[in-house]
Amino acid sequence: MQSSIPGPMTNHLIDSLPSQDRVSFIADCEAVDLVFGEVLTEPGGQIQHVHFPLDCFISLIASLSDSERLEVAMVGSEGMYGMPLILGLDESPLRALVQGAGRALRMPAVVFCRHLEQRPALEALLKRYLYVLMQQLTRVAACTHFHQVEARLARWLLMTQDRAHSDRLHLTHEFLAMMLGVRRAGITLAAMSLQGRQLISYHRGDITVLDRAGLIEAACGCYAADRSIYRRVITEGGALAGTS
Known part of the structure; x- marks a missing residue:
């Protein structure tokens, strides 16, 4: 459209x-x-x-x-x-x-x-x-290969939040399992743990990020590393010829 x-x-x-x-x-x-x-x-x-x-x-x-x-x-x-x-x-x-x-x-x-x-x-x-x-x-x-499902889920939710520009996301367990390449039961346990720590709320596919700072701490270091490489290479990568 x-x-x-x-x-x-x-x-x-x-x-x-x-x-x-x-x-x-x-x-x-x-x-x-x-x-x-x-x-x-x-x-x-x-x-x-x-x-x-x-x-x-x-x-x-x-x-x-x-x-x-x-x-x-x-x-x-x-x-x-x-x-x-x-x-x-x-x-x-x-x-x-x-x-x-x-x-x-x-x-x-x-x-x-x-x-x-x-x-x-x-x-x-x-x-x-x-x-x-x-x-x-x-x-x-x-x-x-190396990081636990809970930390990977936290990272993925942060990545999604950044691009959705919203604290509220709609993501089913089935979809999350496919995105992270794990069984649905693994996503359920990881989501329950993040919810138990009051970092997110989750109900029937509706996820709300309650504590972004806490979610960053729960995520593996890959989230910060991705943002750092983007900032270093793109945002701070030097002025392009002819920029005005």
Whole structure:
């Protein structure tokens, strides 16, 4: 579903572009409403559009089989979906699932590639973002193997809260189990523990973050590490040529 370009702009990557590049880039975007549960691309599918979330967020899911799935990255207003295009590839290695409904800026892949060729500042910024994603993907693999479910759940809830821009989330045990790659019973125990510590409240899929500071303490160090790498490489990564 298409809509008018919203304002103010709330995608950090686009906001980080030099003003002239930013205006030209936005002119070739369209604003779309993404629906919860919408699949943007299946593994092996062609990436026809890039998406820059504004107030929605997208899960990137590795699938070994219909019953073996794991979320390996999450994209919200801090990033974009369609990164293989930067490498000259238009095939998605992951399933892109809309996890939080909302608005995004969308651009056809062919137009995006033209902007990459013509705008060095855009290419430099997105290469840095690609590095951030690589770091996050690596950390997810280690986190899934070494860290306890409760700490991973706390981390995942914080990541979701950041991108939903809300303390209230709707997430079933089945969905959380799929996202974290664990059994439903493990999610139930972890959620009960976080609720018992009064960090969250949980009822029939409705989760409310009650104590964000406490949830950060309960989370594994991967949450802080992800935010740190983004801040160091993207936010504090040095001015782009021509920024004004």
